[in-house]
Amino acid sequence: MQHRRLVGRKRTKRAAIALGRSILIIAYYVLLLQEPYESLGVDYFEGRNREAQERRLFRQAQALGFTITRDQPVA
Secondary structure: HHHHHHHOOOOHHHHHHHHHHHHHHHHHHHHHHHOOOOOOOHHHHHHOOOOHHHHHHHHHHHOOOOOOOOOOOOO
């Protein structure tokens, strides 16, 4: 999942290297702390900055002259 997310911003080889680096860091801390690995979940990166992304897109739409109606106010 992380590789697919990174390929959009980086080239394929760089994304593979970044993924390998992430795996090495995880392995290092698993060995250092001697605790089992706990995954953050498949949708961790998608939901992590959802509110910030909504605010940014809302401001961009307003700057372009669009009027947006929401059920919940944007902070």
